[in-house]
Structure formats: structure tokens, C-alpha cells
Amino acid sequence: MAESIEQLRIYKSARGLEDQVYELVKQFPADQFYGLGNDLRRSSAAVSHHIAGAHRLFSYRLKLDELAAMRREAEATRKYLEDAREFGASDELLKEYTGIIKQSWGLTKWLRGKLEEKREKAEVSAKEELVAARS
Numbered sequence: 001m002a003e004s005i006e007q008l009r010i011y012k013s014a015r016g017l018e019d020q021v022y023e024l025v026k027q028f029p030a031d032q033f034y035g036l037g038n039d040l041r042r043s044s045a046a047v048s049h050h051i052a053g054a055h056r057l058f059s060y061r062l063k064l065d066e067l068a069a070m071r072r073e074a075e076a077t078r079k080y081l082e083d084a085r086e087f088g089a090s091d092e093l094l095k096e097y098t099g100i101i102k103q104s105w106g107l108t109k110w111l112r113g114k115l116e117e118k119r120e121k122a123e124v125s126a127k128e129e130l131v132a133a134r135s
Contacts, residue, residue, distance in 0.1 A: 005055045010103040014048040014074075017096055021077070028087050036087075040080045046073040047100065054107075060115040067108050074101050 005011050021044040025037040050070030054063045078097045081089040 005052055008051065008055065010100060010107060011048060011051045011055070013096065013103070014044075014051055014100055017093070017100065018044045018048055020093060021081075024084065024088060024093070028084070032084075032087060036080060036084055040077065040084065043073050043077040043080060046070075047077060060111050060118065063111050064108060064115070067104050067111070071101055071104050074104070 021040050025033065025040055028037045047070055050066050050073060054066035054070065057063050057066060074097055078094055078101075081094050081097065
């Protein structure tokens with residue numbers, strides 16, 4: 001992963017989308033501001049939060065768990081945005097959250113590859129130690 005969280009394109013996109021969601025919620029009528037508005041703000045903030053969480057963790061397994069949580073929040077945000085179409089949520093915003101979900105699958109695939117490489121190295125090392133112990 002990148003050395004700095006700000007270098008991750010998925011994080012920068014999620015933060016930008018979070019700002020857009022906050023601006024959208026400001027336009028909601030009073031009866032939707034606290035219900036749907038709170039759900040939207042919470043889920044959009046959780047997306048970038050989970051990306052940052054995945055970045056700071058050392059374990060590939062834990063990174064994958066954080067990305068799975070991020071995808072769930074991004075999907076929830078998409079659902080809330082669909083509910084908010086009548087209040088000004090655009091198709092473009094929905095497409096951008098779909099892009100975030102797709103990017104997370106790409107990052108997940110890369111992390112799974114790294115996890116598999118680590119497992120293979122550990123197996124080879126264990127076999128070499130066993131051979132050395134027998135000699």
C-alpha cells in the first residue's frame with residue numbers, strides 16, 4: 001500500500017465524496033435532515049474511516065476485514081443515495097460510489113495476492129527448517 005494515506009486514490013475519492021454528501025444533506029428538508037441525512041453522513045464518513053483503518057493495519061487479514069467493512073458502508077451509502085434522489089442526489093454521485101466499491105475489490109485482490117505470497121514464503125521457510133533439523 002502507499003506510504004501515506006493521502007497517496008491512495010481510493011481514499012482521496014472517498015473523502016471528496018464524503019464532502020459532496022455533506023453538501024447534499026444540507027439541502028434536505030427538515031423532516032429528512034435528521035433521519036436520512038444522518039444515515040448518509042454516517043455511512044459516507046465510515047467509508048473513508050475504514051480505508052484509513054485498512055491502511056494503518058499491519059496484518060493483511062485485518063486489512064481485508066477493514067476493506068470488507070468499507071464495502072458494506074459504501075453499499076449502504078449507495079442505498080441511502082437512491083432513497084435521496086428526490087432530494088437532489090445525482091446519478092453521478094451514485095456512479096462514484098460504485099467506483100469506490102470497484103476500487104476496493106481491486107485493492108482486495110491485490111491484498112489477497114500479498115497474503116498468499118506471505119503464506120507461501122512461510123511454508124517454504126518451514127520446510128527448509130524441517131530439512132535442516134533432520135540433517
